[in-house]
Amino acid sequence: MQKIHTNNAPKAVGAYxxxxxxxxxxxxxxxxxxxxxxxxxxxxxxxxxxLQSLKNIEAIVKExxxxxxxxxxxxxxxxxxxxxxxxxxxxxxxxxxxxPARAAVEVAKLPKDAxxxxxxxxxxx
Numbered sequence: 544m545q546k547i548h549t550n551n552a553p554k555a556v557g558a559y560x561x562x563x564x565x566x567x568x569x570x571x572x573x574x575x576x577x578x579x580x581x582x583x584x585x586x587x588x589x590x591x592x593x594l595q596s597l598k599n600i601e602a603i604v605k606e607x608x609x610x611x612x613x614x615x616x617x618x619x620x621x622x623x624x625x626x627x628x629x630x631x632x633x634x635x636x637x638x639x640x641x642x643p644a645r646a647a648v649e650v651a652k653l654p655k656d657a658x659x660x661x662x663x664x665x666x667x668x
Contacts (some may be wrong), residue, residue, distance in 0.1 A: 551602035553577040558664035574599035575657040609667040616664040
């Protein structure tokens with residue numbers, strides 16, 4: 544088991560790691576839309592929050608030696624399911640023709656009142 548850490552994603556501020564690699568699988572902790580350079584949310588806009596959360600995941604996957612093409616499963620947590628269409632447009636553009644398995648659900652509340660949190664699993668040889 545290997546802990547994955549990069550300065551290109553927000554620091555883990557609790558009892559968790561940005562990512563854990565076990566053999567060829569990388570489990571990326573849920574990422575909220577914090578800009579790692581400022582430590583603040585990028586905005587209050589769901590599209591910008593979605594993109595930043597995905598960029599944070601991408602940075603962790605890259606640190607483990609992979610690319611977004613290695614991502615096999617994504618979990619999306621929205622504080623308002625009515626934001627699904629806007630989130631999905633950004634998500635689709637980000638992943639392009641690569642289409643990992645995905646679940647997207649509405650939750651009651653997210654850390655720091657984020658609009659979105661995204662987690663991922665990647666397969667990296």
